[in-house]
Amino acid sequence: MNDRAISKVLVLDNGVAHAQAIKDFCEQNDLVPLKIQKESIAKVLKTNVDLGAILYSETYGTSPEETASIAAEIHALRPELPIIIRREKSATLDGLSPVLRETCCHAYVATDLAALRGAIEQFIFSLIYPNALLRGISQIMGSVLSGQFPDKTFSFDTPYIVHDRVIFGEVLSLIQLESSWCRGYMMLQAEELTLIDLAGATASRDNAVVLRKVNDRLSEVTNLVWGAFKNRYIGDQTTLASARVQVPLVVNHQHKYISFGTDNPQLCFRYTLKDVQDGRTSTLYARFIFNLNWSPEDFNEIVPDADVLVDSGELEMF
Amino acid sequence: MAQVLVVDDSSTVRDEVSSFLKSGGLDVVTAVDGKDGLAKLKADPKIKLVVADVNMPNMDGLTMVEKIRSELHNTAVNLIMLTTESSPSMKERGKAAGVKGWIVKPFKGPAVLETFKKLVA
Numbered sequence: 001m002n003d004r005a006i007s008k009v010l011v012l013d014n015g016v017a018h019a020q021a022i023k024d025f026c027e028q029n030d031l032v033p034l035k036i037q038k039e040s041i042a043k044v045l046k047t048n049v050d051l052g053a054i055l056y057s058e059t060y061g062t063s064p065e066e067t068a069s070i071a072a073e074i075h076a077l078r079p080e081l082p083i084i085i086r087r088e089k090s091a092t093l094d095g096l097s098p099v100l101r102e103t104c105c106h107a108y109v110a111t112d113l114a115a116l117r118g119a120i121e122q123f124i125f126s127l128i129y130p131n132a133l134l135r136g137i138s139q140i141m142g143s144v145l146s147g148q149f150p151d152k153t154f155s156f157d158t159p160y161i162v163h164d165r166v167i168f169g170e171v172l173s174l175i176q177l178e179s180s181w182c183r184g185y186m187m188l189q190a191e192e193l194t195l196i197d198l199a200g201a202t203a204s205r206d207n208a209v210v211l212r213k214v215n216d217r218l219s220e221v222t223n224l225v226w227g228a229f230k231n232r233y234i235g236d237q238t239t240l241a242s243a244r245v246q247v248p249l250v251v252n253h254q255h256k257y258i259s260f261g262t263d264n265p266q267l268c269f270r271y272t273l274k275d276v277q278d279g280r281t282s283t284l285y286a287r288f289i290f291n292l293n294w295s296p297e298d299f300n301e302i303v304p305d306a307d308v309l310v311d312s313g314e315l316e317m318f
Numbered sequence: 319m320a321q322v323l324v325v326d327d328s329s330t331v332r333d334e335v336s337s338f339l340k341s342g343g344l345d346v347v348t349a350v351d352g353k354d355g356l357a358k359l360k361a362d363p364k365i366k367l368v369v370a371d372v373n374m375p376n377m378d379g380l381t382m383v384e385k386i387r388s389e390l391h392n393t394a395v396n397l398i399m400l401t402t403e404s405s406p407s408m409k410e411r412g413k414a415a416g417v418k419g420w421i422v423k424p425f426k427g428p429a430v431l432e433t434f435k436k437l438v439a
Contacts, residue, residue, distance in 0.1 A: 147424045212329070220330040223373070224423055227402020231422075313426030315398070315433055317419045318409075 005134060005267060007052030007124050007161040008032045010044070012060050012070070013086055018110040022055065022086075025113050029120055032160075041070065045077045050268065052124045052161050053082040056104065058096075068099040075103040080163045080263070082123035084108065084116065091115050124161055127290065129267055130299045133233065134159050140228040141269060141286055148221055149198055152273040152282075161265045167256040168285055171195055171215065173222040174249075179234035181299055183292035185249075185260065186229070188222050194282040198273065225286070232302055245292055260291040320347040320362055321438040325355035325370040325379065326400070331425065335369060335400070338427035344438060352377025356385055365395060366438040372401040372408065380408070384415045396437040400425060 011033045013022060026033040031052070036044050038060075045051075054074060061067035071083060085096075085104040091112060093101045106119040138156060145154050169191040177184055195214040247261035267288040274281045310316040322344050324335045336346040347362070349355035351374040359365055368386070370379040377385075383397050398419045399412055409420055418437070421430065 144424075216329045220328045223328065223402060227373075227404075227423065230402070231404045310420075310422070312422040313424055313429055315419050315421050315430045316409075317433075318413050318417065 004030050004131065005125075005129055005159040005161050006030045006032055008034055008050055009053045009055050009124075010051055011035050011055045012038075012041070013055055013057035014060055015057055015086065015110070018086065021110060021113065025116065029117060030125070031120070038070070041074065042077065045074060050160060050162050050164070050270075051078070051081055052163060052265070053084060053120075056083050056085045058085055058087045058100075064097060068097045068103075071103040072099050078164070078166075080165050082106070082119075082163060084119050084123065086110060086116075124163070124265065127265055127267075127294055128296055129159075130296055132301055133296075133299065134267075136232055136301065137229070137269060137286070137288070140225055140232065141271060144221060144224045144228065145271060145273060145284070148217075148224070149273055151277070152198075152275055154271055154273045156272070157270045160268050160270075162268055162287075163263070163265050165257050165259050167251075167258050169194070171218055172258075173218050175222055175226045177226070177229065177234070177288070177290075179230075179300075181293070181295045181297075182233075182290050183245075184288065184290035184294070186222070186226060187258075187287040187289065188218060188225070189285040189287065190218065190283065194284065197275075197280065197282050221284075233300065234302075247291065260289045262289075262291040264289065264291055264294070320364075321345045321366050322434070323347055323349060323355060323358055323362075323365045323368045323370075325349040325352065325368060325374070325382065327351050327371065327374040331371065331400070331423075335425055335427075338425075339431070339434065342427075342431045342435065344434065351375055352379055352382030352385075355379075355382050356390065359386060359392065359395065360390055363390075363392060367396045367398065367434060369398045369400050369434075372399060372403045380411050380415065383412065383417055387416050398434075398437075 009031050011022060023033060056071060058067065061070055074083065082105045083103055084106045087107050087109055091107050091109045093104060093107050105123055108116040108119060142154065168189045171192050172187055172189045174185055174187050177186055195218055196210060199214050199217040250259040269286040271284045272281050322339055324332055324346055326332050327350055332348045336348055339346045347358055349358045353376045355370060370382060372379040379399060386392050386395065397417045399417055400421045400423060402423050404422045412420060
């Protein structure tokens with residue numbers, strides 16, 4: 001696993017002269033470039049829920065009007081995705097059409113990729129996640145999933161950053177995370193069929209009993225991950241500050257949209273579970289949204305006292 | 319007559335733990351939260367062992383065990399916590415309330431069955 005989180009960016013830039021430079025830039029800056037045909041943009045944006053930004057170009061369309069129209073369409077579909085535009089002469093948004101000035105967040109020129117790096121840091125990797133946290137979450141999730149689903153093997157991708165407010169799948173669980181150095185939420189998302197499979201249910205999807213079982217299974221996985229995260233990174237609750245800020249979460253089911261009231265990115269983990277017998281796969285997504293407080297300079301990992309270490313599942317008698 | 323009361327808001331955990339204990343020859347009833355657990359224990363004071371989660375709605379597990387001692391005046395029942403919590407302060411609070419043992423989830427039945435059987439004997 002890469003120690004740093006990555007982010008997938010949609011590269012909508014036809015500039016042949018700069019293609020290699022952009023590719024190299026992505027590789028050096030933990031970005032995974034995705035290039036597609038112009039005709040596929042809408043479809044890809046509707047299906048890809050794990051994008052960090054769009055790398056656009058002033059000359060992407062066959063005309064300035066088409067370039068602006070495409071940017072407007074992208075922005076309408078995914079307003080939270082930062083669009084960073086490469087220009088030929090000016091590294092500012094000055095002089096662009098009103099549509100492009102409104103839809104793009106930053107401009108750069110190919111001769112000064114340091115400015116692009118700055119934009120990436122500002123608009124994608126705006127939160128720095130300690131490597132120990134990334135490794136630890138992966139370990140915790142792996143331990144919980146392998147314990148809960150012993151008849152599955154699992155694999156996971158490098159953690160990635162998104163700026164989406166998109167709900168993936170039909171079922172999600174939310175739980176608060178609170179400590180002296182971070183406050184926010186953990187969210188697990190999955191398609192309902194995935195959870196039916198993981199719950200070992202075979203009845204019809206409309207069966208209310210099956211649905212309760214499915215929901216409860218997700219809830220227990222969430223609880224176990226949350227508990228392990230708390231024990232490892234949050235520790236004693238008495239260290240929390242007394243003033244508790246809260247912001248409303250907004251969910252729009254119609255548009256599969258959830259807002260945590262912030263432009264902060266979301267740290268995502270994708271786990272693929274594979275049945276050892278029939279090879280069928282299921283995917284679970286874990287997202288961490290630190291919308292209320294993020295102070296990585298105060299990051300603390302709780303190391304249990306080795307003298308009193310008791311394995312999970314073992315009974316510690318007092 | 320039940321011997322063990324399993325208290326957890328998760329039906330997955332209630333089913334898993336009670337099925338395992340039943341297969342080990344123990345008689346088990348379940349409750350969905352601390353309030354329900356208190357009511358079930360009050361209705362059947364001969365229950366010998368309570369296995370309870372901490373984080374539950376309506377009434378958490380540690381409040382429940384404190385009330386078992388203070389309101390039900392039941393000092394005979396053995397109390398074991400089965401929870402994701404592992405902080406020393408939580409364990410101290412449990413100890414002060416008379417909790418005999420602590421298991422950090424996930425539940426591993428074979429590791430604890432013999433001890434549970436001794437606690438209900």
